[in-house]
Amino acid sequence: MESVARGGTRWKRFALVMVPSVAATAAIGIGLAQGALAASFSVSGQEFKVKAKELEGYNFVQYGSIANGKTLEGKPFAEPVGVSGFKEAYITDMCQSVVTPNVPFIGNVSLELRAGTPGHDRVYAKDIYLDVSQLDADAEFSNIDIGVAAGDLKNPGIQPGTEAKVNPHGFSQRAEKAVLKNVEQKAWATTAGTFKLSGLSLRLHKGTKECF
Template sequence: MSSQVRGGTRWKRFAVVMVPSVIATAAVGVGLAQGALAASFSVSGQEFKVSADELVGQNFVQYGSVATGKDLKGKDMAAPVAVSGFSEATITNMCQSVVTPDLPFGLGSITLQLNAGTGKDKVYAKDLYLDVSQLDADAEFKNIDIGVAAGSLKKDRPGSIGIQPGTQANPYGFSQRADEAKLSDVRQQAWATTAGTFKLPDLSLKLHKGVKECY
């Protein structure tokens, strides 16, 4: 079975739909009290943007969780996220950018931009998890299941990676899984990325004065 979704609209809706499954019928604080934490580390107070021509991932899973950390003023923060996971993924022409505003000494905003996979070799990631707040892409899935209880992501799916090790999510909350996901023209905002292996051919990292994001 193959299911295809065109454009970013349904992905945005999906990210919004995920939020109630994380926080149930109460506030984000309840989810935190139950240990529904996304990344296995405290996230920074800055979202970052990622763009790519194409991402092809195997054993795709997606479920809701909460990213926690400190904002740029050191105050506690929590953000609902849709966690996307892949056992393996290749990425073509990847760009990642983050803007740090209001630096002293008259520097203003500075953008850190990273590019990789721009030549013949693609970026490769193993055991990849993305804590996403927004995603726009053309997406195609192979053998997709929608509405799986997050705690059952591995059931009857050899190779499925399930909920990220070292983190927690509501095991009864909404999730989906597929044998393969192919995303084209990717535009993503995220709080965190983790991977067991991350190979970045043709890596280039630059600082730019002002705002120069990937998109």
């Protein structure tokens, strides 16, 4: 009976992994505030990985913030993140993965989501913000301003609902356009006003299967 109880708890945690993927399939269009979703939520205790052949984004901003949540064991944590925001973004050949460890009787379980793959339209996002802990890519920026006070960012500005986590006098940067190729990223959260995924494919795998 004790094993069954523990298993139930772990499966509830595993179900949390499904939330962003299921939401994405609906091509969310609910925008709040200035067209972006308010992000006053607690992040899950699992980082996820995103890989893409290319990300082409317009009205780019980047600044520092904090991601708050609880570990899988329920302990509170706060992690520094670099928030990247785009008014619009187009993503080619996107892969997202997250691994849930130690599921009872199974072991590790990996969720893999792919969209915008060859033969399909690019993934489209509007008013998108990414809480990033690690990013590797080849990047090109057009009309970039480096060293802008975060509170002066406009269109988009600081993500609605997260202003208390950002120093308005802190460092930030902005650009009219950003093109990132061969993207490999680890993140705590992604929020968008609209997220359209052409050719969506979602798979579960026993064991560890990540995008990179």
